[in-house]
Amino acid sequence: MLYFDHCASTPPREEVIRTMMEVMAKHYANPSSLHQGGVEASGLLERSRAAVAGIFGTAPAEWTFTSGGTESNNAAIIGAVARYRNKGKHLITTQIEHPSVYDTFRKLGNEGFRVTYLPVNEQGTIEVRDLADALSEDTVMVSIMHVNNEVGSVQPIPQIGELLKQRRRVLFHVDGTQSVGKLPISLREWGVDLFSASAHKVGGPRGVGLMYARQGVQLEALLAGGGQEQGLRPGTENVAAIVAAAKAFRLAVEGGEARNAAMNRLRSRLVECIGTIPELVLSGAKSAYNDDNQSVMAPHIVHFSYPGMKPEVFVHTLEEMGILASTKSACSSRENKPSRVLLAMGLGQARAASGIRISLGDEHREDDIDYLCGKLGEAVLKLKPFERKDCKS
Secondary structure (H helix, E strand, O other): OEEOEOOOOOOOOHHHHHHHHHHHHHOOOOOOOOOHHHHHHHHHHHHHHHHHHHHHOOOHHHEEEEOOHHHHHHHHHHHHHHHHHHHOOEEEEEOOOOHHHHHHHHHHHHOOOEEEEEOOOOOOOOOHHHHHHHOOOOEEEEEOOOEOOOOOEEOOHHHHHHHHOOOOOOEEEEEOOOOOOOOOOOHHHHOOOEEEEEHHHOOOOOOOEEEEEOOOOOOOOOOOOOOOHHHOOOOOOOHHHHHHHHHHHHHHHOOHHHHHHHHHHHHHHHHHHHOOOOOOEEOOOOOOEOOOOOEOEOOOEEEEEOOOOOHHHHHHHHHHOOEEOEOOOOOOOOOOOOOHHHHHOOOHHHHHOOEEEEEOOOOOOHHHHHHHHHHHHHHHHHHHHHOOHHHOO
């Protein structure tokens, strides 16, 4: 089987697995314990925090280990809004956020906050001027994902950060779950106040996430209990998984520029292939860069639709041919309804109801892409007699 579902979860790196096994076997003590075993476990925890901080050019105290991207997003958004609710009741996000952000804002909207959901263009990106127009004296938070998990569009985070530097009372949260290890990240330079990431998207274990809160930003904890993780995330820390996650993040970022250049070449090869199959329609920009050489599409995601064909039928056909792909976000791929993201991009019901996501990893080579391309063509030929003509537009 060829695995093309890295956005859902990446295969764990061998060295990460070894690290996790070694720590689990030797350092099983509770890091809050006062005895030597606890001290050693606590030391590993803090070295992992320092390693993460070093990767992003920040301070260790600004990082909290969580259970994953969903918890990080919830803890950052709800924690900050609860802490600063007396400063304003207006929140801004986009129409294409991951459910862990989008649904959180819907919940806050039901609790009395006014939420602006910024529109996106056909490429899946917002216009910074729309954000500028939406800001008001009542705005307390802007939350915008770096890379869209479904189609791979890249939001103009540096430009957004520059705009918000003029509004220091507005907190800037970025969901970086799909961008860490794929694109350069400069939290300080961009003026990011809150940031989320997940280890299993970068070759690490599941069940570990990162939440960054800039020094000075105060959060209300979602959970009550012990004082672990500076009181923001009470509960006994999973030391083995955290140490392994820190290693995975480091490996994902090291050499990232050259690795992602190679991945971009594979993406271009796949995009070109899709363009030769008339039944398939590419989503988002064809090129990964715009005319100013800025990233507009993530290097590891290619999304397309097969109008008139149910995406689950196409995915299962590919699976029979040795290809593992996905429909939309792994968190919502079992929902039998059109993609909210594609509808927001103005692509219409037919394309929104027939989207397929291919997500690449470090292990892929040109031969893999060529094999995939061949199978895409074979799958279309096999399924073409079953197209629903009334669902093609």
